[in-house]
Amino acid sequence: MSLQIIENATCTFCGCVCDDINLHHDDLRIHKAERACVLGTAWFLNHTAEKKYPVALVDGRETSLDEAIEVAAGILHEADMPLVYGLSNTTCEAQKECAALADQLGGILDSHTSL
């Protein structure tokens, strides 16, 4: 099967965010990341579209996404001082949603920067 190629893809492993990577991929995995460095290659080749993990876990038990969202919303809503933290390995769009989440909860919003 011939591989599809995405030209000038963006690597988000480190802060360099190189945007000149050519990805050779099929439906399941990326086979080759041209021009990527050692770290970038590992990043692209180690993530696959396989379903390796359960969709969601609540108290270590596998569950549906809907239930996990409901439990998460419940926990955050009940808390007096919830913390929203991380925000590095995710997209700006998700980060904006997180800012809205902390605002709505009256909680704390913080990123890796403070570590």
Add this chain to the structure above:
Amino acid sequence: MKQRADFIVYWGGNPAECHPRHFTKYTIMQKSKFLPRGRKDRTMVLVDIRETKSVKAADIFLQVRPGKDFELITILRALVKGQYVADEAIAETGLTRETLDDLVHRMKTCKFGCFFFGMGLSMTRGKHMNSAALLTLAAEMNAFTKFVAMPMRGHGNVTGADVIMRWQTGFPFGISFNRGYPRYNPGEFSTVDLLVRGDCDAAFIIGADPGATMPQPAIDHLKRIPTIVLDPHITHTSKLARVHITTAPQGIAAPGTAYRMDELPMPLKPALKSPYPTDEEVVRRINEAIAQKPFWLPEGSQPQLLTTIG
């Protein structure tokens, strides 16, 4: 920087191993109209406490004594201004007066200087005071030549987090909304301090693995409180969390935008279709679910804007 920086200092970082393409793509190896000979037209200085693989790329390597970065920067600031510095003060940093005089001379005579500082500076003794001192030094250097400073950001889109938070709240990190409006106070609202003191009673972790990186007292508190984790993998933090939701990895299966460390937004081009939802979708759905519940004020209503009448 790529076009004009002829004097580049990496301080407390190891770009050869942590940002492998930084040299070739953005700094010392690039040839440009202003620096046609590329590497030969540029000087690179590395400041670190030990010899890393980046030393090979450097013209000058300054091995500073651990925990003495702040002292070294302060000495440089004094030398730049031609102020008196005692021999003992220089000896304390593990360097000699000749080295520092030479460095100051090079800094003043370059056309465009740049400091890149890594976690070796900003996360060791002195922490943000070190970064502040280096930024001040860079600012003061502008009395002589052009000089800038930039942090070497680690994880993918941590720059984006700063940018988004600045845009949405006016502050870059360490923000509290518990009075209904954003307040900024690192040390009080920064995660490690918050967790070590045990101030928060729930945690929502996205795109990070504090269970692997934070000090033990902080992890202990994460274990005590209900924690929710969004991550493409089952991480150390997921194992101690009450809720884990698997999401699509950004840039591989999730579309969106990421910021480069010089605050340039880059579109992501995902190659794969993930069986998992994106972070954005999950957080939006949690937001919607919370919006259904009464607001957190005792009356359960949104605060109203007070308007003056008349």
